[in-house]
């Protein structure tokens with residue numbers, strides 16, 4: 668990042684281009700064209716866009732799982748791009764908690780070992796410390812010590828998300844990345860998860876970037892919204908400011924009949 672006045676910046680995405688090369692499966696394509704975004708610490712950013720527009724790829728680039736073809740990404744002032752693989756992995760683990768689509772728990776491991784996984788990967792060996800940290804996170808997400816011995820197959824969708832959240836938070840990251848956190852949950856489990864995230868955000872003050880199509884999540888949880896379309900970032904700001912944009916994708920996504928009901932109050936506020 669260019670100056671010191673960026674102390675309050677959690678994530679800075681600077682001139683990022685993503686091109687995928689031709690493969691046997693199909694021709695290559697440009698997914699991102701000069702994406703620029705600066706997100707302050709403590710914000711909850713909702714990343715929105717049509718299927719295949721590159722939301723997950725951007726998350727993967729933020730945590731260093733994929734390197735942009737051009738441009739640079741800084742997380743808490745640090746770019747992962749020039750680090751060797753091991754240092755990159757360690758920095759990403761320490762800075763970022765990740766909840767992938769569908770929770771992505773290891774089915775062979777019980778809940779305790781799933782949550783302990785990042786600690787062990789970072790080299791923690793003190794079993795008592797691991798137990799204390801895991802049980803603390805388990806209770807933080809509303810689960811009990813007894814749940815620790817269950818396997819992912821024994822859990823409901825809502826519990827899987829909670830366990831995945833506990834694992835994402837185990838190293839107390841500054842940045843939490845969530846890929847469609849409420850997808851597949853019924854409305855009650857979805858609302859419970861949003862409430863839990865809101866409560867943890869108030870307690871722990873982390874920054875969140877979440878990919879979602881869920882209008883309630885955008886309205887109730889997100890402090891900022893970023894919209895990807897036409898390979899570009901076509902809007903970034905508060906919900907009210909995004910609602911006021913004229914781009915066809917925004918009209919389609921934020922102003923259809925259901926969206927109008929969900930965002931009624933926000934639109935009235937915006938005038």
Ligand SMILES: Nc1ncnc2c1ncn2[C@@H]1O[C@H](COP(=O)(O)OP(=O)(O)OP(=O)(O)O)[C@@H](O)[C@H]1O
Nearest residue numbers: 687688690698716717718719720721722723724725
């Ligand atoms: N490793 C890769 N090699 C080639 N193409 C890829 C690769 N990863 C992603 N893509 C392509 O890049 C585009 C963006 O994919 P991405 O998964 O980031 O989209 P998305 O917005 O998250 O989609 P969805 O909402 O459906 O999850 C897609 O067309 C996808 O096929």
